[in-house]
Amino acid sequence: MSRRRKKKEIINDIVSQRIDRLFEAAATEFPAHAQRSDRYVELVRRLATRYRVPLGKKKMRFCRSCGTYFVYGANARVRIKDKRTVITCLKCGDLRRY
Numbered sequence: 372m373s374r375r376r377k378k379k380e381i382i383n384d385i386v387s388q389r390i391d392r393l394f395e396a397a398a399t400e401f402p403a404h405a406q407r408s409d410r411y412v413e414l415v416r417r418l419a420t421r422y423r424v425p426l427g428k429k430k431m432r433f434c435r436s437c438g439t440y441f442v443y444g445a446n447a448r449v450r451i452k453d454k455r456t457v458i459t460c461l462k463c464g465d466l467r468r469y
């Protein structure tokens with residue numbers, strides 16, 4: 372494994388940890404300051420784009436159209452259809468299947 376590859380893995384690790392912490396903060400802030408949660412989502416997306424860190428399942432935690440942090444039942448609707456999870460953003464109406 373090359374040196375460059377290792378460096379990339381270290382960056383991935385650090386960025387992933389930061390993203391996890393931002394999502395935690397978003398969850399904590401949501402009940403009182405929903406707009407702060409959206410701001411954390413914005414930071415997460417910026418980090419993921421800049422460092423090209425794959426978000427994987429974390430993509431399901433916010434709206435990829437308008438950037439709203441999802442709290443299922445509050446601002447997002449989750450339905451299972453044909454064994455697939457369908458998440459509807461109640462803010463902009465965007466629909467995603469996973």
Ligand SMILES: [Zn+2]
Nearest residue numbers: 434437460463
């Ligand atoms: Zn949306």
